[in-house]
Amino acid sequence: MLFPAVYVLFFLGTVGILAFARRRYAREVWLAGFFTTLLAVTLVGMPLLPVVDMHKFAQPSEEEETYYEIRMVDASGEELWFDDRSTPPTTGTRTSTVAGQMADEYTDDQRLEMGEFYLENAKEHRQAVESGDRSVTDRLQPPRYVDDRAWTAAELEGYESFEAIRIYERTVIYSDDNTAVESNEERPRVTIDPTDGTVTEHEESR
């Protein structure tokens, strides 16, 4: 209840203050409300939209860390890593979260729906990469948030059409002095094939 209440109050309140900005104390009231919220949000580290914090890289890392990967599976069973540009606005960390939910939390129906979403978007993005057209408006874009690796037309050439997605769980272990990654092991978790409507869990590899 708090979240919708603050949200609506912020917008209505601000419009009201703008209308009476010249009245005595109107702007002081707004500033007091805004900065109180901003301070609270900053202290607690949880956004209360539309007021946000920027706690970044705030979770301490462990000696061992897990993340999830989505891979495209083509008609002949070949696998290709997933380009996050297919599904705006996400980047790798968010893809990892969604992939983790697909592996552990979602029902099969949800897995199929999300799997199809990823598959269709990946196909669309693949087509755009392969056609190689970059419109004038594309060129005028600001750089993408996080310049992670991207599919290239040459790389895609070796793959048949995408038919399914497979989720991998990856475990990173750092060396004792943290100067290198000692190991980054992968374990297939689930294959989602929206084309056939099948979901296959790979529990045997656990």
Add this chain to the structure above:
Amino acid sequence: MSAFVNYVADDGRASPLNLAVVRVLLGMYVIWRVLSLEWAAYGEWPDFHVDETIGFLHQDLFFALLPYQQWVVAALLVLFVVGYRTRWTGGLASLLLMHMLSVKATIYLAGTVESLFVCSYLILMFALFAEDDRLSVDALRRTGDRSLEELNAVLTDERNRVYRMRALKWGLLAVAIIYVGSAWGKALNGPLEIWLSGAELQRDILFNREIAGVERPMGMPLVENELLAWVGFVGTAVVQVSLFVAAVLGLSVTLPILGIIGFHVSVILTLGLYFIDMILVLSLFAAWDLAYRRLAADADDEATVVYDDRCHACARVLVPFAHLDGTDSVRFVPRSDAPAELADRDAALTLSDDGEISEGYEAFRRLIGKFRLLAPITWLMGVSPLRTVGTRAYDRVVPDRRRYRSDAPEPDSS
């Protein structure tokens, strides 16, 4: 060093320039950003992955409106950039953008969204304190309400004015608090030991390399040298907190801001293109007025503008230039006080610069040229088709004496 301004300590400046520069930069940057986001794509996401606390924002209607709202925001921001009805164009653009970003946040609240929220707060501050802005269409419109005597007083005043910039004061405070949060977040979540070694930063860089699949050669020295990583980790927290401390204590914010920009550049080199928008946000607090002073003509190179002090329209047009002229490069002289060789002319506007005298449209064009920042406008005004159109427009706004002597006995009412 005063490359950046501590508006929290003192929101008064000798020139109104900074407020206008920030308004233009911020407005144009946000237009570019907003029109570049893929608003139409967000509604395609299945809706069961949403964070429940903000689930109320995940509505089909909200997503369906996003692609259209971006154009409304852009149109409002164009008006904001020129300073037209800033309170409402800026206010509504900011609120609408915040709503769009909140809807986007139901899918993913990443750095781009947060940086644009910060931009929205700044735009909202401009809306709240709209009357501080002296170099805007609004300011020009407001001169219409002022009497001829008041306008003449502004033009002939000695110009030791102080321009308040409350939007930048509260904007800087908000940015400073947000950066304190960046450092505080690590203290809040982490055990104390993370501050004693470089392990956190080493692991962050290594992990990022695995998940993004990109090698960052500049990250390797930090990964391989624990001391360097420790300096980077603790140094980040120090610069992030220093901005707030300096702002509140009334110290110079130049080093803190340069420090944070340095931190952002290191992040780009070692982790990737994160938070680039924040570099723009921080640069908004630069002392643009001091940079302009170096560029502008100074008092030694003073031009004299003789204007018709009975003509309201003439005085109105000149007022923004009087505000912009922080270096006393132009002296505005009412015709009634002017030497005979300049006063005894038909044109409502006469400019004498370095012995050269020009009148009417040409005088206006040269006046603009005195403000070197506006040199491109002067050049455009000299190109022949624009000169023809400009001369007509000028004649309409600022009729010369011959004209109103015969048509209008009361020039003051124009």
